Amino acid sequence: MTARRPFTRAQRATIVNGMLAFVIMLVVLQLWLLTATMNAYLGGDGSVIVPAGVASVVCLLLNAGLLRYLYHIERTRQ
């Protein structure tokens, strides 16, 4: 069994930059989903609400997973 070497600070910075870019993309997508859904709801169209809600929850789970990974690499730092 080989011991896993913790990430250096430079590696962690690169990782957090990449994750941040991904998270921002997902949050912008969620913002678009929310405004489009609100517009549809106010216009009486309820057909998009559930699919948009599911997509938003998936985005949240992805974001939460990335944050969990960030906490994980924080715990395993030197």
Added chain:
Amino acid sequence: MNGDGRERLDIRIDDADRQGLTGTAPAALDRPLRDVEQVTIAPDWRPMDEQPAWRTDFPIDWPQDQYVERRDFMKFMVLTSLAFTAGQLWIAAENWWRRQRGGAGLVRLAALDDLTVGATRTFAYPSEQDPCVLVRTGEQSFVAYSQKCTHLSCAVLPRVAEGIIRCPCHEGLFDLASGRPVAGPPRRPLSRVLLEFRAGQIYAAGVEERTA
């Protein structure tokens, strides 16, 4: 600093590298006091002796600072993501509640003869919190719309002679015949009240909300 990344215990109070001013020993001597890679690097990456005096006086570990601010910003973004998801769920709950309420049924508004051509009458439908306006646009034509502007819910006012409905708050204009926005900030048409005519009476029979 020792090879294992821990601060060396120095009992001399006047040591130049000593952290703190009081000279008391740190409480947690067994733990690393800072990241082993933590060093002071100026933003332009030049040596500290080439930096202005104020930067020497107040050194900052910039790579560490940038790492921490991005990490905290990411936490804030995930919190924002949670808020957006909560908003989606709130819309879904509102939609479910709207479907459970169902329609408001038939409500008598006026007799046909009560309104002359070009006359208007306000009423509330389907609830008392939903102001609407009924307009007689011709001998045989009536239209009724919600009075809430689709921009920011200001009360709209019909101008029958000009064939428009105007929102005075932000100069939004709607077509009187269709309720569609023709000018100003509104993007959605006014909600249309469906009318029924029975025995010389005008009834509101439902509300048609539209996206375009």
